[in-house]
């Protein structure tokens with residue numbers, strides 16, 4: 001049984017499309033990443049799966065429970081850890097009081113361990129914490145009861161690189177213990193480092209589901225190189241190179257193998273070299289240019305003009321204030 005099975009899920013906010021006809025599965029023990037630029041529908045998908053938003057169409061199961069049934073959904077959430085994109089913690093409460101509340105709902109088998117690991121001072125008022133420290137509180141809350149499934153919306157936003165590493169280790173440990181994870185990000189590198197497979201969202205549609213290896217080769221690397229020799233544009237115009245700019249430095253997006261790049265540069269005296277993941281936006285423009293492709297793995301189910309019945313869950317979502 002997959003940890004998450006999502007079938008033709010659509011969520012419209014009135015006439016505004018959040019997600020449309022999204023179908024995918026997160027297998028048991030898998031780390032699945034939702035990748036997409038701002039407004040692509042990542043948060044909408046996660047909140048609809050969790051039952052905080054009522055779907056316009058389609059359905060989903062979480063840990064075998066029907067996500068569209070309020071009772072079933074609540075039962076599933078007892079075994080789920082959720083990190084909201086905007087945790088919206090009550091600033092007047094202490095971190096400890098917030099964790100007490102979470103613990104009362106779901107248990108706290110890992111609380112002490114996590115508080116120590118993240119160096120959290122539970123006596124501090126949430127409002128007095130830095131953004132990164134508030135994110136730590138929210139992370140501890142998500143993992144506090146050793147959940148079987150984690151839904152994490154932009155989990156590393158606000159965390160410094162050391163804490164990002166700590167977070168990545170935490171995810172891997174949970175997965176080693178049998179948990180499954182769905183996380184969202186707009187940072188290609190982060191998703192590539194943590195996830196087994198990635199679902200690419202664009203304008204509310206799931207336009208691709210790929211292994212990280214496939215995605216990596218699509219996204220490419222952004223290369224900036226300064227060489228001692230004079231460079232002609234034609235020297236670099238070849239297969240695997242895009243967005244070429246030739247000036248004092250040569251920059252381009254490289255979508256080939258590293259060996260071929262090294263071969264190419266070995267003809268020069270390299271003074272400076274910078275190779276980083278191509279920005280996601282660029283990868284999108286390059287690979288998903290033009291019309292939005294059809295949905296992955298599902299049939300269109302929404303009839304035009306359908307508008308959702310807004311529920312109390314929707315108003316909670318709009319406030320962004322829940323921390324379940």
Ligand SMILES: Nc1ncnc2c1ncn2[C@@H]1O[C@H](COP(=O)(O)OP(=O)(O)OP(=O)(O)O)[C@@H](O)[C@H]1O
Nearest residue numbers: 013016017018037038039040041042043044045318
């Ligand atoms: N409460 C809401 N009311 C109306 N429209 C909304 C609401 N929440 C989201 N949307 C719209 O739904 C679409 C998807 O937004 P969503 O927040 O799910 O994207 P996202 O990928 O999570 O973006 P981000 O990375 O900025 O958080 C956007 O067009 C957004 O404007």
